[in-house]
Each structure stands twice: as structure tokens, then as C-alpha cells.
Amino acid sequence: MSERAEEAREGFRTILENINDELEGGDVVLDFEAFPAYHIFLDVLNTLVGQKLRDMKATDELMEKLNKINRLSEGDGLVFNMGDEK
Numbered sequence: 001m002s003e004r005a006e007e008a009r010e011g012f013r014t015i016l017e018n019i020n021d022e023l024e025g026g027d028v029v030l031d032f033e034a035f036p037a038y039h040i041f042l043d044v045l046n047t048l049v050g051q052k053l054r055d056m057k058a059t060d061e062l063m064e065k066l067n068k069i070n071r072l073s074e075g076d077g078l079v080f081n082m083g084d085e086k
Contacts, residue, residue: 009056013053013056016049016052016053016056017053019045019046019049020046020049020050020053023042023045023046023049024046024050028042029042029043029046
């Protein structure tokens with residue numbers, strides 16, 4: 001990933017984390033209890049933001065593992081057993 005793309009991704013993650021922090025506190029949602037449509041919208045938004053953050057974390061973990069496999073395979077530190085050899 002290019003440096004610019006990584007910076008954009010981290011900026012996006014920061015925005016999502018700020019939204020998530022604000023909504024998970026519960027105070028914002030409580031402010032709109034008398035307005036069910038707003039309350040539901042904020043609940044859905046919180047769900048979507050939380051899921052995107054979990055997806056980003058899972059992607060980061062996967063990329064870290066793939067990069068480790070790549071480094072190990074380049075240095076002959078990883079042997080792939082592809083056959084049924086006994």
C-alpha cells in the first residue's frame with residue numbers, strides 16, 4: 001500500500017473511531033430518545049461504524065500475517081509441504 005493510501009486509511013480510521021467513541025458513550029443516543037427516527041439512525045450508524053472498524057482490524061491482522069509469511073518464504077525460513085510425502 002502506498003504511503004498516501006496508508007495515511008488516508010489511518011485518517012479514515014481516526015474519523016470512525018471518533019464517531020464510535022461519541023456514539024458508544026450513550027449520551028448522544030439518550031438525547032434523542034423522544035425522536036425514534038433519530039435514535040434508530042444513530043443506532044444503525046453506530047453498528048455500521050463498529051463493523052467497519054472490526055473489518056479494518058481483521059484486514060490489518062491478515063496483512064500482517066501474509067507479510068510475515070512472505071518474509072519467511074523469501075528467507076527460506078518457511079517450507080511449504082504441498083505433497084502427501086511420508
